[in-house]
Amino acid sequence: MISTLYAISAALLLFWLILQVIKQRRAHQISLGDGDSPALKNAIGAHGNAAENIPIFLILLFALEYNGAPVLLIHALGLAFSAGRLLHARGLLASEMKQRVLGMHLTLWPLLAVAACNLLYLPYAKLLG
Numbered sequence: 001m002i003s004t005l006y007a008i009s010a011a012l013l014l015f016w017l018i019l020q021v022i023k024q025r026r027a028h029q030i031s032l033g034d035g036d037s038p039a040l041k042n043a044i045g046a047h048g049n050a051a052e053n054i055p056i057f058l059i060l061l062f063a064l065e066y067n068g069a070p071v072l073l074i075h076a077l078g079l080a081f082s083a084g085r086l087l088h089a090r091g092l093l094a095s096e097m098k099q100r101v102l103g104m105h106l107t108l109w110p111l112l113a114v115a116a117c118n119l120l121y122l123p124y125a126k127l128l129g
Contacts, residue, residue, distance in 0.1 A: 002071060003062040006078035010054045013085055017047040020093060046092040050085055053107055057081050060114040067121040077117070081110040 024040040025031065034041045061081075065074050084106025091100030 001062070001065060002074045003058065003065045003078065006061060006082060007058050009082050010050075010058060010085070013082075013089065014047070014050055014054070017043070017050055017089055021047055042092055042095065046089045049092070050089060053111070054085065057111050057114060060111075060118055064114055064118050064121060067118065067123060069117060069121045073117065077110045077114050080106050081114075084108075084110065 020043040021040070024037065024043045028035055028037045028040055030037060030040055034044055061074065061078055064077070084103045086103070087099050088103025088107060091097065091103050
């Protein structure tokens with residue numbers, strides 16, 4: 001399954017983001033909450049944002065693959081979304097707004113596209129003509 005590759009890359013991204021939170025907690029000696037540390041707030045936000053957006057995309061990407069969409073389409077959506085998640089996380093951690101905005105575009109548009117494409121490749125849609 002092609003979508004498994006993107007699930008693995010998402011898991012690795014989440015793992016890296018968890019490490020960033022741990023790094024900031026250790027650096028600022030904060031065990032709970034954010035201790036009003038901007039760096040820790042950014043790390044927590046980057047992890048939370050990824051954890052909120054990744055699951056629905058992966059579910060829809062798997063469904064698209066399962067419903068017989070072309071391999072190239074699955075890879076295009078998966079790569080764009082993965083790049084978006086990485087750019088957004090790096091931009092948020094570095095307080096780099098341009099990178100963060102580009103990352104959000106590469107997250108939102110593939111998310112919308114994978115949802116729309118699923119409508120085209122649903123088995124009942126094929127039956128209706």
